[in-house]
Amino acid sequence: MISEDYKARVINLYKQSQIVLTDAEINSIDFADFGLNNIEEEALNIILYVNNDRYCAKEMVLLPNQTCPEHLHPDLENYEGKQETFRCRWGKVYLYTDEPTDVTEHQVSPPEKSKQYYTAKKEIVLTAGDQYTIDPRIKHWFKAGPEGAVISEFSSPSFDEYDVFTDPNIVREVRDR
């Protein structure tokens, strides 16, 4: 059960970004906790705008210092793995990808409880107006700054239920749409 307080904080962050949403969209928010029972630290809150067989767009919220756990989008039988562009709309997000990097000092840390399941090391810092594209099959995780973050995602079609998470304890239940 997701608390009403948690839901209100997520909705408030969408509102703070000035992004206009319909009531139906607010009622459709997927408060994904990945079955970790650690929603304050590890979660992702998602409004799905469109997901057809050609493209997908979402508006996502991370509460302050909240982290979306590390995962990748694998190739599927009839689709190459999902490619996605994150565009920060409000706040700040620290994105880590499994790509070559010389930088070893990071500005934020993964959640202490499950830090062994965070392996991607290339750091990309996005503030409002910045964006970054993540190629298929690349492990990535991302964490909001101290005020939280609102992030638009533009991508190839989404099949969230097939995402491959580094943490074997994760169960990704995708909300019925």
Add this chain to the structure above:
Amino acid sequence: MISEDYKARVINLYKQSQIVLTDAEINSIDFADFGLNNIEEEALNIILYVNNDRYCAKEMVLLPNQTCPEHLHPDLENYEGKQETFRCRWGKVYLYTDEPTDVTEHQVSPPEKSKQYYTAKKEIVLTAGDQYTIDPRIKHWFKAGPEGAVISEFSSPSFDEYDVFTDPNIVREVRDR
């Protein structure tokens, strides 16, 4: 030549919507006038966020009562015609598509000067938070309300130079990117 006054009004409308853009994006705006020498009435102002071989996203502005001329996205050799979702972010947009409709009264009219090149009759009115998906090969045009409009477009890949316009006078010069 696009006047500095025109550019300033477009940029101001982006700002009014509270969408955060980088300076590079503002400097990249495609002020498309379609070669019609009628920019106050017929134009579209576009910021391209991403256009790769899998998906595309843009942020578009129409000034008050400005119209994007009727066109369709044809099938190309290796791509089915572009499919696109318009999401109104600010203001109001009247969208007309060449789809079946029983409605014959429209809330707005096409530009008088070239009204014979506006044939699509199904009316969809979008205010902030509303969206609509246009299928490939469907003729469409759209006009802003009296305050203008800011519209996000999520789509399959864009090949703007191959768009097919109803008005044979149109020349679509796509800005180098």
